[in-house]
Amino acid sequence: MSATSFEMPRRASRADGVARAVEQRITEDDLAPGFRLGTRAELVASLGVAPSTVSEAIKLLEDRGRVTTKTGPGGGVFVAEPGVTIRLARSIMSVTGSASEVADALEVRNVLEPAVIINAAETTHSGKDLEGLIHAMSALRAAANTAEFFRTNLEFHGEVAQLCSNDVLRKMYTALLEIVQSHEPRLAFRSDQDQAMVNARRVQVHQDIADAIATGDVPAARKAAQVHGKQLVPHGQGTSRPA
Secondary structure, three states, X not given: OOOOOOOOOOOOOHHHHHHHHHHHHHHHOOOOOOOEEEOHHHHHHHHOOOHHHHHHHHHHHHHOOOEEEEOOOOOEEEEOOOOHHHHHHHHHOOOOOOHHHHHHHHHHHHXXXXXXXXXXXXXXXXXXXXHHHHHHHHHHHHOOOHHHHHHHHHHHHHHHHHOOOOHHHHHHHHHHHHHHHHOOOOEOOOOOOOHHHXXXXXXXXXXXXXXXXXXXXXXXXXXXXXXXXXXXXXXXXXXEEEO
């Protein structure tokens, strides 16, 4: 098998980054169930990461129903037959990405978001599980301009989704985030808004969400989700969307 090129994401743990790179290739190349991605050794070589990282990534992908593994001659890692939740995510991702459809994706995302945040707080996490969320929160806090703030905001919510234990909810929500991220929506302030003050409020509510999830404080998560849902920001051509 020839070496395969993978595009590594900029965020999340190393193993999760590897898993996402493999998932991206499966999706973008429309690889059929049964397609052989390679042996563990071949994936280590093509991805340029440690064997332990590849093993952890394969476990993540197996848990998500994206790959299966076979041992013995001709064995390796293969694209799995997609489950119902993955087929649902793919159907969601089939939208064209027009301005109205991206806006629709945001509206559905906003409906699902409180459930994702509360479920993440209800789920027990290790310190390692929370590394991606902590990194995303730091990036959000350090955002130097409006475009970077909105990008890191979406990445933060992507990390929250990874901490959601409801598989169907997580995949639906993540698919909606990917629609928005893939079309790089613009964010602008109204002339009467104090940008520094607005950003400070947004940072604080996201910190409240992160803290509630990290401590497993479900009432605090519910309250932070409610506050977050009330924060409206200008989006696109004159419409407002929650942060």
